[in-house]
Amino acid sequence: MAVPPPEDSARAFFAFHLKRLREQRKLSQVSLGKAVHASPSLISSIENCTRTPSLSIARALDRVLGVQQFFEALHPRIIEETGLPxxxxxxxxxxxxxxxxxxxxxxxxxxxxxxxxxxxxxxxxxxxxxxxxxxxxxxxxxxxxxxxxxxxxxxxxxxxxxxxxxxxxxxxxxxxxxxxxxxxxxxxxxxxxxxxxxxxxxxxxxxxxxxxxxxxxxxxxxxxxxxxxxxxxxxxxxxxxxxxxxxxxxxxxxxxxxxxxxxxxxx
CATH class of the missing domain: 3.30.870.10 (Endonuclease Chain A)
Structure with missing residues (x-):
């Protein structure tokens, strides 16, 4: 299944920049997963827009990828889009x-x-x-x-x-x-x-x-x-x-x- 373009939704925007920053810092999904205490499959699923990132994962990504409240700030919008609790x-x-x-x-x-x-x-x-x-x-x-x-x-x-x-x-x-x-x-x-x-x-x-x-x-x-x-x-x-x-x-x-x-x- 094709990953939607970043302008489609907050989740797609999150996924696009997660992959961009991960590759920019030469991190594999395995190494990034270890750094944020998540499985490689979870990182892959977030990048493919098939899983919704949690707030704790968003905060950990900000810390490990060296960006200030970027992913954390996107999280409320993602939850709002999904309609999930x-x-x-x-x-x-x-x-x-x-x-x-x-x-x-x-x-x-x-x-x-x-x-x-x-x-x-x-x-x-x-x-x-x-x-x-x-x-x-x-x-x-x-x-x-x-x-x-x-x-x-x-x-x-x-x-x-x-x-x-x-x-x-x-x-x-x-x-x-x-x-x-x-x-x-x-x-x-x-x-x-x-x-x-x-x-x-x-x-x-x-x-x-x-x-x-x-x-x-x-x-x-x-x-x-x-x-x-x-x-x-x-x-x-x-x-x-x-x-x-x-x-x-x-x-x-x-x-x-x-x-x-x-x-x-x-x-």
């Missing part, structure tokens, strides 16, 4: 680097596990038609994290109500349940359901992401998809403890699969 780019970048992703969902099946039809049904009630398909595509792009060369270990805890709650018609839910059962067979994915009578009320969905050589970060969901990245060590540790408390109350992997099969058969 501010924290979304930070989350996707963190997911791309994580070795382990722990997540708890209390309302819907997590975006990483959604099929396209389910994602569209979830998003369509609150989004304009002209923005909907872009958001669905962004959500499907995130799923590639599960299939990259060094894919993360994903431990997913779903409140029972999140799995039971229907989005779309019977066919959509059938495909979504089958997809969950398929994912449950993957060696690097663990899926657990938290029964309704567990006596827990975590109050909101959240994630904890662990990295090979960096401190863990958290991500807390909020209304309207306006999530925020949490980097304060104490707060991240609290989320990690909460996750383990929820996991201790959840069904085993085998019993969780059995529940999903039961829901599938009951459609």
């Amino acid at each position: 501010i924290g979304f780019a930070e989350l996707t970048d963190a997911e791309a680097e994580a070795s382990t992703i722990k997540l708890y969902e209390n309302f819907v099946i997590t975006g990483l596990f959604q099929i396209e039809e389910y994602a569209r049904a979830v998003l369509q009630a609150a989004e304009r038609p002209d923005k909907l398909e872009f958001l669905v595509a962004a959500r499907m792009e995130r799923k590639e994290q599960l299939h990259r060369e060094e894919a993360p270990m994903v431990i997913a805890l779903f409140d029972e109500s999140a799995v039971r709650r229907p989005f779309g018609d019977r066919e959509v839910m059938e495909k979504q349940y089958l997809h969950l059962l398929h994912l449950a067979q993957e060696p690097r994915i663990a899926l657990h359901i938290v029964p309704m009578d567990s006596g827990l009320c975590p109050e909101g969905a959240f994630k904890v992401l662990h990295f090979p050589e960096s401190p863990a970060v958290g991500y807390a969901e909020s209304a309207g998809g306006q999530g925020r990245l949490i980097e304060t060590g104490r707060h991240v540790a609290q989320l990690d403890v909460l996750f383990e408390m929820i996991r201790n109350k959840s069904l085993s992997g085998i019993d969780s699969e059995r529940m999903v099969r039961g829901l599938l058969e009951a459609l």
Whole structure:
């Protein structure tokens, strides 16, 4: 796919000057990635306009490439163009680097596990038609994290109500349940359901992401998809403890699969 010209959008302008400055300073995508603590594939994707840079990456690029608030100043405009929540780019970048992703969902099946039809049904009630398909595509792009060369270990805890709650018609839910059962067979994915009578009320969905050589970060969901990245060590540790408390109350992997099969058969 051809990279759009820099005048097309803020993201294309960002990509053009990132490649220009990188090559001007004789840096490969690998060496630049190491310098800004990002994978070479992320640098390549930003240059090809297939990934949205996070604010932290923009700031790191300014520092490493020796420009003052150039990429950082472009970031708000890029986010404005996409219509994505501010924290979304930070989350996707963190997911791309994580070795382990722990997540708890209390309302819907997590975006990483959604099929396209389910994602569209979830998003369509609150989004304009002209923005909907872009958001669905962004959500499907995130799923590639599960299939990259060094894919993360994903431990997913779903409140029972999140799995039971229907989005779309019977066919959509059938495909979504089958997809969950398929994912449950993957060696690097663990899926657990938290029964309704567990006596827990975590109050909101959240994630904890662990990295090979960096401190863990958290991500807390909020209304309207306006999530925020949490980097304060104490707060991240609290989320990690909460996750383990929820996991201790959840069904085993085998019993969780059995529940999903039961829901599938009951459609």
